Amino acid sequence: MTAPPRVLTVAGSDSGGGAGIQADLKTMLALGTHGMSVVTAVTAQNSLGVQGFWELPGEAVRAQYRSVVDDIGVRAVKTGMLASAELVETVAELLAGTDAPTVVDPVGVSKHGDSLLAASALDSVRTKLLPRATVATPNLDEVAQLTGVHVESEDGLRRAADAVLAYGPRWVLIKGGHLRGDAVDLLTDGSEEHVLRAPRHDNRHTHGTGCTLASAIAAQLAKGQSVPEAVAAAKEYVTGAIAAGFALGGGIGPVDHGWRLGGA
Ligand SMILES: Nc1ncnc2c1ncn2[C@@H]1O[C@H](COP(=O)(O)OP(=O)(O)O)[C@@H](O)[C@H]1O
């Protein structure tokens, strides 16, 4: 049997299983790849919010990364919650040594409004991490945090993209998931532009959408697709997962990562 393409997520653990490392590994499996993980932080989290989080030391992040890369190797990398300036800088240094395509999801705040990144880390994200990205996937709150650009309608997506591209990612995917109307995202490298439009599903169970989209892009890149192909396939996957999102606990439930796999 040939091994499936290998994909690595560098992100935080979500004990509730809907976002972070858990969303990433489920997505990677659903898309036919072998998922591996470098845990940066452990959150105590459920459908109601983030009750607490604990960062791992930089040394533990470096050791996990070396274990995976030096033996198994990776075809694509995704980064998510990095928590602190120290961890952002550690991960940026590690990524400097790889030529695997890298999807950077600059996670700032959870769906419940709980902070997952120290304010003191924003500058390291701008200057150290974004320049390493093959694709950066900020939502509109992260665009505002990182660039000061506030977008309230589809017309502003291009302005947001330009502001993020100024920090050096090869491509940016601005996610318009927080707007009204269709779920419209804009992918651009500054010359090519792709608008990804999907119907908005009237489903409040959207915990983990951003993590799922970014890891799906990484999985498709690991399979050898181009960035526009990978993003289009990932958008289709996340849209189906949101349509199938389900209630769990008393708050915001997760998207259904297994929607294409069929139930038991
Ligand atoms: N209710 C929805 N229906 C369909 N697509 C959605 C919905 N909410 C978000 N999306 C899509 O999900 C993806 C993740 O976007 P978003 O929810 O903005 O990310 P984040 O989790 O980082 O806040 C984007 O492709 C966005 O357009």
Ligand SMILES: Cc1ncc(COP(=O)(O)O)c(N)n1
């Ligand atoms: C560990 C971790 N990483 C990322 C998110 C963001 O996901 P969401 O925006 O859907 O809350 C999260 N809640 N937890």
